[in-house]
Amino acid sequence: MELFPALTACLAEVYATGNPALVLEPGVVEEARHLAGSRDADPGIDPVGARHVLGWFHWFRYQALPQGRCQEALDQARSYFLEYFVYEGTKQLPEELRVELAMKATLSAYEHQRRTLAAPDPLSVEVGVRLWTRIAEALAEYGDMQALCLMGLSTMLQVRCRLTGDLEDLDEAIRASREAVALCRESGDDKGPVAGALSTLSTALRDRFGLAGALGDLEGAVEFAKQTVRSAVRDPENMPGYLSNLGTVLTIRFERTGAPADLDEAIQVDRLAVETTSEGHPDRAARLSNLSFALQRRYTSTADPRDLDEAIASSRQAVAATDPHHRDWTTRLAVLGSGLRRRYERTAGARDGDEAIQIAERVAQATGERQPDSASRLHELGVSLVARYRNTRDLADVVRASEAFAAAVDAENAPASARIQSAGIAAGLIEPLDTSRAAALLEQAVRLLPEVTPRRLLRSDKQYALSDFTGLAGDAAALALSDTATSPEQRGRRALSLLESGRTVLLSQMLDNRGSLADLHPDLAARFTALRDRLDRDDASDLSSDSASGGLQKSEDRVALARELAAVLGEIRSRKGFESFGLPPSLPELLPEAARGPVVSFSVSSYRSDALLLTADGVQVLPLPGLEPESLNARVGAFHAALVATTDPEQDRGIAQAVLAETLEWLWDTVAEPVLNALGYGSAPENGADWPHIWWAPGGLLGLLPLHAAGRHTEDGVRHRRSVMDRVISSYTPTVRALRHAREREAAVPSVPSSLIVAMPTTPGLPGGGRLAHVPAEVETLRTLLPNPLVLDQPTRARVLDQLPRHTIAHFACHGANDPADPSRSRLILHDHQAAPLTVAALAPIDLNHARLAYLSACDTALSTAAGLLDEAIHLTSAFQLAGYAHVVGTLWAIDDEIAVEIAEDFYAGIHDEPTGGLDFGSAARALHHATRTQRDLYPRTPSLWAAHVHAGA
Known part of the structure; x- marks a missing residue:
């Protein structure tokens, strides 16, 4: 050190010469004494560096002094090096002391961890993480000790994540815990330390599930919590804590999966944990709070007031036994507050309501704005205030609630899902007074949606995460259109941008990575x-x-x-x-897609409903006052019930067809005719004129109705019926972005045309063999119409997936099935459908460069009825679009196989290019339009037969 030149020069010479006796020189000894006395008092001295220098000084003294006089020097060296190790680790320390120092440092680490867990702050947590990291590195060859260090490291990483919301901390905590479990088991001790390691792993997985939402993490947390309990059978001291942890993860799994057995087991083990924990035990409060948490969840499921009363009583005990400075005090207080709020909602007892709000305010104030819990705690405050408003009608509570929800939206380190939920409620409260602010909140929520579905999640987890937010994009667009602070053109562009961002989130993410x-x-x-x-x-x-x-x-x-x-x-x-x-296209990049014809998107919301008409001139907003969510929902329900009735011999099929026709007329009056008139399509094209082409992007519930078939098809004596089919050619696209992707694929260099025909005249495992009597005739027709056809005999999923990349055209003539619970399981039913179904999800990895046309002559291939995922357009038609097919023909419901053959034959004849003798894929929409219109003219009073087929894509 520059302030002590003799000392530092001496140490450097010892390093160079290997002569430790040099440190015995009087001048050197005097400087060392001076440094030891002033290292912490003199601001000009680096105290950590001073410890390092003094450690080496005494270490060399130990080597230089004769036997019997060196012990004190060794003790001093150990002391200084230990202090240095705590700050800097094992670098530049005597090799002989590294393990010993690391062992000694564990005592400091445990004491530091104990203090930090009671009242964590960022600095103390950071010190704990670094200290355990150094110790674990130094003890890499000592399995048992390293396992304990890794458990300590995992614990501190978990605490740091709770302060910051950084998922990488949990990733590292899980890695450390896994290694600790493996080391414990390698040592042959499957009872003692391994229980602690398993418990640490379980809590890390639990916390990561809370932030990221991977069900696999939660399942792992439950399994490891159960293994912990089994491993601790001879550890009565720690068993109550392990039982309580198990109860917590079981309760969380109930919230995710809804399995009542999980909740009943959680309450059982939570009660046992409390019963086996003595009065006055420092962890009794935590176990009482966990029991309250589980009881409240059961109350929300069963509405049994006894559960709620017990939950509140348990929470009161937990809070009373917790020091307000303890790190979990706010958590336990929050559990009590939520219980009181629930009881207030049931009984309207003013005391409960007021106390719930007081607690929620106190908890929100005590939670740092950068902590991941901040959004949920502000949300609880808002919910409590709204609950009191419903009883008292005090508008001050609404104002305060809206402020709390809005603050939750701005909690940057909180999970995106919590922020989005708060945004929806905040916008609803604020909209009557400040539409601009409400619109901004919902726009913020829409922009957060991709964070709910990161690539690390499995498809099922992503779908679950999105299922709470169906309709969000429509609401956001509606408020953007009501925000008069901007021009009409700006409002239209903003609304369209929100619909593009907030719908088909999963599809769009995959499209972005296929550039x-x-x-x-x-x-x-x-x-x-x-x-x-x-x-x-x-x-x-x-x-x-x-x-x-x-x-x-x-x-x-x-x-x-x-x-x-x-x-x-x-x-x-x-x-x-x-x-x-890999980034989503900007709105200006999407606007040119209207060059071939208008793209019509819809915003249906309780705020207002509109059509957004994207044309070469920009975005036009068309209000649709008759398109109310409630009436649309009723129409969709009646329409699909009537579809079922049309094939039910015990119901009046004539009445069912009349309901379908009535719905198509309502759809014309309410939606289609206003749109066509606004676009200038007020009449049918003149004979010989080119037909105009529209792309519909309905979104949500409206996607369950056939916009292309809207109209009055049974009017007699009218040359040009009032219907979409008699004025324009229709195609569908989930979003403008998806349409852009289809056109990019259409523009790819074509390969030599060839065709794959997948036909299933009979299907194993279906009633009556799933016989489709007209499929053989369809196949024979296709052989003559399609280039280089390959007909698969007894097609399986593996054979189909293997053949798809080899052909420009894929035609499926088989059964299809929509899965109303999980649209990613909707499937084409092939020979091995029971063991290996060809699902929407199975098509997700396919990325074809030269595909042109997929014709899905099967039932329900463009249908998705899962209520929570209506905005996602997850069905077989969109799956084939994602796979690379520029044009896809799908169906909105079950089709008649005889009519299907006729439509397919007319379709392929319609895309036949006479001059070249090949196929003109660009005519696919026109060909399907005329094929469907032919059937409509034959059976105008039977819409179920001809209105199901749709064209999607370029």
């Missing part, structure tokens, strides 16, 4: 494609069969793969010309 890699270095392109495809394959296996499950290991694999993919994406975007690769 052209043609000009990218082959090695980098190959790395990106391999990682992307691996993640997509995991998504497929997650849902492609009934026996598949995500699993914890798959979750762990995806975490690593997603991190690696993000790094590769960053590398790609650093290359010239690829700066925006």
